[in-house]
Amino acid sequence: MKLLVLNGPNLNLLGEREPGIYGAASLADIEAECQAFVSTFGSSVRFEQSNHEGGLVDALHGARHDTDGVVLNAGAYTHTSIALRDAISATRLPVIELHLSNTHAREEFRHTSMIAAVVVGIIQGFGADGYPLALRALHQHLSKK
Numbered sequence: 001m002k003l004l005v006l007n008g009p010n011l012n013l014l015g016e017r018e019p020g021i022y023g024a025a026s027l028a029d030i031e032a033e034c035q036a037f038v039s040t041f042g043s044s045v046r047f048e049q050s051n052h053e054g055g056l057v058d059a060l061h062g063a064r065h066d067t068d069g070v071v072l073n074a075g076a077y078t079h080t081s082i083a084l085r086d087a088i089s090a091t092r093l094p095v096i097e098l099h100l101s102n103t104h105a106r107e108e109f110r111h112t113s114m115i116a117a118v119v120v121g122i123i124q125g126f127g128a129d130g131y132p133l134a135l136r137a138l139h140q141h142l143s144k145k
């Protein structure tokens with residue numbers, strides 16, 4: 001299976017960004033772990049990151065013909081972006097919503113997800129471990145289809 005991990009704004013700064021909330025692992029560390037992890041079940045994964053809402057929409061559009069499923073940490077756009085929600089619906093890609101932190105234990109404005117209703121499921125609160133957990137969940141979901 002060909003999987004995509006798509007990260008939104010400020011996630012390129014993982015490791016240096018608010019490590020008390022997001023942990024010490026960089027995005028490159030997480031990617032290396034995920035590459036090794038998916039190879040154990042014969043899948044491939046590529047990582048993309050954009051700080052721009054339209055860049056994330058473009059990445060979903062670009063994935064629609066050659067990618068089986070997506071793990072999406074949309075960062076703050078999770079809470080605001082109708083465009084991202086529409087892109088998930090339009091591409092009909094199976095998407096797992098992911099957050100390092102438990103957004104429900106944080107500020108009220110993080111309690112709403114614009115994309116939650118159009119994703120397969122949500123994994124949050126497990127820090128960087130959430131990435132391989134989400135890839136496993138996505139693989140299981142796709143295997144049942």
Ligand code: DQA
Pocket residue numbers: 009010011073074075076077078098099100101102103110
């Ligand atoms: C986040 C949670 C969002 O509320 C925040 O804006 C982020 C990261 C997380 O992974 O915990 O940028 O998606």
